[in-house]
Each structure stands twice: as C-alpha cells, then as structure tokens.
Amino acid sequence: MEVAARWFVYSDPLKIATNLRPYDTVGVPMLSLGGELQPLRWTGVPVLADVGITGAYTFAPSLTSSVTEGRDIQTSWDRGDVGLRVPIRLGRGARAPVVAPRVGYGWLDFSFQETGPLAAEIPTAGYRLVRVGLDGRIRLAGPIALVAAFEYLEPLSGGAVYERFRDATIGGIDVDLGVAFAFAKGAELSLSFGYTRFFSTFVPVPGDAYVAGGALDQFGGVKLGIDYAP
Amino acid sequence: MPRNPRALRRALAAALFPLALTLLAAGCPGRLENPDRFLDGGGFTCPDVVTELFPKSCGGSICHEGAEPAAGLDLIAPGVVSRLVDKMGRDCPGILVDPVDPESSLLYEKLLPLPSCGSPMPIGKPTLTPDELACVRDWISAQTPTGGGDEP
Numbered sequence: 584m585e586v587a588a589r590w591f592v593y594s595d596p597l598k599i600a601t602n603l604r605p606y607d608t609v610g611v612p613m614l615s616l617g618g619e620l621q622p623l624r625w626t627g628v629p630v631l632a633d634v635g636i637t638g639a640y641t642f643a644p645s646l647t648s649s650v651t652e653g654r655d656i657q658t659s660w661d662r663g664d665v666g667l668r669v670p671i672r673l674g675r676g677a678r679a680p681v682v683a684p685r686v687g688y689g690w691l692d693f694s695f696q697e698t699g700p701l702a703a704e705i706p707t708a709g710y711r712l713v714r715v716g717l718d719g720r721i722r723l724a725g726p727i728a729l730v731a732a733f734e735y736l737e738p739l740s741g742g743a744v745y746e747r748f749r750d751a752t753i754g755g756i757d758v759d760l761g762v763a764f765a766f767a768k769g770a771e772l773s774l775s776f777g778y779t780r781f782f783s784t785f786v787p788v789p790g791d792a793y794v795a796g797g798a799l800d801q802f803g804g805v806k807l808g809i810d811y812a813p
Numbered sequence: 814m815p816r817n818p819r820a821l822r823r824a825l826a827a828a829l830f831p832l833a834l835t836l837l838a839a840g841c842p843g844r845l846e847n848p849d850r851f852l853d854g855g856g857f858t859c860p861d862v863v864t865e866l867f868p869k870s871c872g873g874s875i876c877h878e879g880a881e882p883a884a885g886l887d888l889i890a891p892g893v894v895s896r897l898v899d900k901m902g903r904d905c906p907g908i909l910v911d912p913v914d915p916e917s918s919l920l921y922e923k924l925l926p927l928p929s930c931g932s933p934m935p936i937g938k939p940t941l942t943p944d945e946l947a948c949v950r951d952w953i954s955a956q957t958p959t960g961g962g963d964e965p
Contacts, residue, residue, distance in 0.1 A: 784843025
C-alpha cells in the first residue's frame with residue numbers, strides 16, 4: 584500500500600492565461616500488487632538463473648479532486664509496468680550487494696471525469712513510457728537491507744495536457760529509496776519513498792491557445808509492503 | 814554488515830550511484846522565451862505554409878508524408894502546390910485547394926473543429942490557432958487557379 588501525492592505546475596505560464604490550472608493532491612491512499620518470475624531459475628547458470636520478469640500495478644481506489652469553485656470531480660489514478668531485470672551479485676555470499684539493470688514498459692494515467700469546459704484546463708495525463716535503470720540492495724545490519732532504484736523514463740506519449748501545447752517534449756526519472764526487513768524465511772517488510780518526475784518543454788508561438796514554457800509533473804509516495812519469495 | 818571498510822565503501826557507492834545519477838539527470842521544465850511577444854501587440858507573423866506549417870502540423874510517417882501518405886495526400890514532398898490546387902480530394906469530396914473560394918477548400922475545412930467529412934486535422938498534434946488558420950486561408954487565396962480538376 585502507498586500514500587501518494589501529485590504536484591503539477593506549469594513553468595512560465597503566460598500571466599494573463601486563465602486556462603493553465605496547476606494541480607496538487609496529497610495523502611492519496613493507493614493499493615499495489617506486483618510480482619517477479621524467474622523463468623530461467625532451473626538452469627542454475629549464474630546471473631541467467633536470476634533474470635526476472637517483473638510486473639506491478641498500483642491504483643487509487645477512491646480519489647476526488649476539487650476546483651476553486653468547490654465542485655468535486657471524480658478522479659482516477661493508476662500506474663503499472665512490466666519489465667526485465669538482471670540481478671548481479673557484487674561479491675560472494677548472501678550478504679554481498681546486488682545491482683540489477685532493468686528495462687521495461689510502463690504507464691501512468693491520471694484523469695478526471697469532467698467533460699465541460701474545465702476539461703480543457705486540468706492536467707489529464709496518460710504517460711506511456713520506456714523505463715531503463717538500475718536497482719540495488721545492500722545488507723546493512725542483521726535482517727535489514729537498504730534498497731534503492733533509479734530509472735530514466737522516456738515517455739512515448741503524455742496524454743491530453745501535452746497535446747494542448749505545440750511541440751511538447753517530455754522526459755522523466757523515477758527514484759526509490761527504502762529499507763527492507765526480513766522477518767521470516769522468504770518474507771520481507773519494506774518501507775520506501777518513491778519519487779517520479781516528468782519535466783517538459785513547450786514551444787508556443789504567438790496566437791496559440793495555450794502558452795507556457797513547460798511543465799513539471801511530480802509524483803511521490805511512501806510505500807509499505809510485504810515481499811514474499813517462496 | 815561487511816566488516817572490511819573498503820568493501821563497505823564499495824557497496825555503499827554501488828547503492829548510492831543511482832541516487833547521484835538522479836541528481837545529475839533530474840531535468841527542469843522549459844522556460845518561456847520573451848513572454849511579451851505573447852501579449853497584445855506582440856505581433857504575429859504567418860509561417861510559410863509549405864515549408865513550415867505543413868511539416869510541423871501535417872508531416873510524419875503515418876500522416877501526410879512518405880510513400881503512402883494518409884488519404885493519398887503528400888504535403889511534404891516537393892510539388893505540394895501542384896498536388897493541391899484545383900485537385901479533388903480522394904477520401905472526401907471537394908477541391909483540396911480552391912483559390913477562388915478558399916474557405917470551401919477541403920484543406921481549410923479539414924483544419925476546422927467540425928469538418929463536413931472525416932476527422933478534424935491535425936490528429937495528434939496541436940490544433941491550428943485562429944491566426945494560423947487565417948494564414949492557411951490567405952495562402953490558399955494567393956494560389957493561382959489552374960482552371961481545371963482531375964477529371965478529363
């Protein structure tokens with residue numbers, strides 16, 4: 584489970600513009616389910632045996648947004664990814680640090696059930712991403728390990744908010760940092776902080792309906808989970 | 814915890830490397846250059862329709878460019894004007910570019926929010942602004958009629 588937040592702001596919005604609404608929400612409860620398969624485990628070949636196919640899905644079961652006028656808008660937020668990771672042990676023994684390059688495809692949808700004129704002003708996003716990065720783990724003391732991950736996100740598309748602007752280019756990063764506590768054989772309790780940042784640049788020209796230099800769309804969350812490996 | 818301090822340092826470096834990379838790679842959003850040009854009186858200059866507007870708004874391999882352009886209409890390759898002026902549309906009825914009646918031209922009509930045939934253009938790219946639409950209308954109007962269509 585996760586308690587998450589989103590902050591969306593435009594950079595250099597035209598001061599007279601009335602159609603560039605920032606958005607933020609904090610303390611959103613989210614549920615998450617993920618897993619990893621190691622289909623080559625049977626080979627017993629070092630590195631190859633640990634190659635994993637990963638997948639995760641996270642969603643907010645109940646979320647509403649409100650505008651200045653006080654009206655509530657039903658909001659949906661979910662994200663997911665599938666990928667491949669290759670854990671590499673940096674040393675011998677079970678305590679050796681592990682680093683895992685990973686690559687995958689992900690999505691993040693944040694949309695509002697709004698069809699009126701407001702729909703053209705609020706930041707509906709639908710990111711489709713290629714994810715490339717690393718994750719790592721170091722045993723700290725006893726059953727406690729430090730876990731970290733970094734991914735560069737290459738959005739293939741960003742959704743409605745970016746289609747309003749001329750020549751939008753988007754980039755992104757995703758970072759996770761936390762600790763894991765092994766409390767039983769094959770079972771861990773993990774606590775981590777995740778941060779995702781999409782940064783974009785627009786190239787408006789005079790006469791455009793939407794004018795801003797770019798946008799910053801940030802997502803953060805504190806995650807508490809249980810991992811089990813049979 | 815590793816007892817060898819050097820091993821510990823290496824292990825920490827391996828773990829913190831992604832974080833350092835994050836700090837280096839964290840991007841910032843774009844800035845708006847010369848915001849005053851967007852305010853009233855900032856002025857607007859029409860882009861060149863053939864060499865600027867078409868490539869920006871209509872180009873792309875799945876759009877009006879390449880060997881098999883959408884609707885059989887290539888708006889990028891040389892000879893655009895001869896493929897448009899007084900020529901009939903393939904998938905929608907009407908003259909693509911009619912200098913005599915610019916606002917009835919299929920090219921212009923497809924750029925409006927509610928065209929009489931098919932989807933409004935461009936798909937997947939920013940809608941043309943009123944100023945840009947006016948530029949297209951004026952460009953159509955400036956073409957020289959050929960005096961005939963596709964039909965013999």
